[in-house]
Amino acid sequence: MSRNLAADLREPDDFISDPLQDAWTPELVLERMVEAFEILPHISGTVGPGRFTTTWPAVFRDLSMLVGELFSDPGKDPEPPPIRPRPPTADEVARAEEALCWPALYLADMPKAADALNVWAACKASGRSIRKTMEDRCRRATARAQMTELKQKAKRRRIAAGVAAWANAEIAKAAGDQARVDQVKAEAHDRLRDELEKADLIVVRLITPEEAMPGIVMSKDSLDWQRYRAAEQIVARLARHHSGSGASPSSLSTQILSIS
Template sequence: MNAHAIAIPGYLGPADELASRIAAIGEGDIPTSWTPEHVQNRMVEAFDILARSGTRVGPRQHANGWPAMIHEFSDLVDAQARALAEKEKQQERAARPTADELSRMNEALKWPMTYLDGRPMQSDALMLWAYATALGRDMSAMLHHRKKKAMALADEIMRRHNAPPHIHEGVVMDTRDPAVVDAYLRRVEIAREVAKITNDALARASKTTHGQIKVHAQSIFRARCREEGCLPLAVKPHEAVPGRCLSRTNLDRQRRAAAGVVAAQLCRGGVPVR
């Protein structure tokens, strides 16, 4: 460290020494100003407090169904059960968040809504990472599940948008925009025209070139649709579900950016560090 550097609790080096800063904060030190690392630690703490606030101890099982041969031990067993139940109650009381912890939790959980409005990807990344870290969840499994849901939704959006119009007794009965229906009908016309040309070409060509002809036909179809503005709707998973982090690399990048934004806004607003 530079000899002229100011010693700040929780800050052991230049801004790029993230490992040192995280280690210092993790030991309980509070920096004199908001840092992205402290913001992330507070978010993890918030979800931990939230989980503890909902802790419940389920009903205990009784020994009424035990065999008669061990009923003489029932008094001892009941005493042990009562002692265990009392210990669990004490642990539950100890685990319950204090008023100060609940205050810190509420403060931190409001940050994404307050400071990340209009940044859905960053907000989502910070919240998901903090939740998974606090509860010890498998991040890869969570992201895989979210990606599958996003892909399924994207497919459903495309299917509904690009579907044939509903026609009853020759009348189009469709709630979609008329332009969507017109685009579908035009794609059908183009497909027929391209199919006719393709079939003629296939009839004259050798079987070894059939694959190339079909690929070329698809290119022609898309080019014609593009020219006439009737391409089928294509939706990517992240477009179907805005704010979803679909890879671990992207999540880590976005949650760090989110923590930086929140820290800067807290500093700018003069919010006391705690």
């Protein structure tokens, strides 16, 4: 997601009680994230009660876009995430809003871990294969890398064609003056090098999938490590906020600010 989601949030100063929660653990964070992504379609405006769409914060719109990316294939209609059998309650919506803000609020300095947590939770909530999702992402990144290379080669050809057209015109003007022809050829060589250097195309550089789509190419094992690392970090930062604010762990929540 290109937006700096942390800019849409501020540190919590209002709290939502959760009587069932006594302490934060990585497993509880992961469970809450899955629950939140199950509820997200209802509160993002794609399905469910319309009352949740009027003041929808950018952080949730971006998460909805992530879900849309995960459930779409080029050339096919998007595959909608499964719908919960009943609309969420107000308490469930509040819990979902709280959890969906955690990656943006507490993992702003760990973007890969935040992405892994969001992708894992979205897949778990929908029943979509995590391995297939990561393979699909890798294929998209590989295709983008290949397209970037093709664009580089096409630009090199355009530059070379422009220099060749200039050189041919000058040679035609030389009217058999071999000295002038040799001069034009030397100038053409220099022009081509200068133009390619200016365009950073002296060499067509191999673009890796990781470079083409930074941060999203991961193996299933890497995603599992990153998402658990993210959950541990959220626990640590929730505990840090608790120790500094005097609020109980069971009452900690984030307050979301919508931006126009």
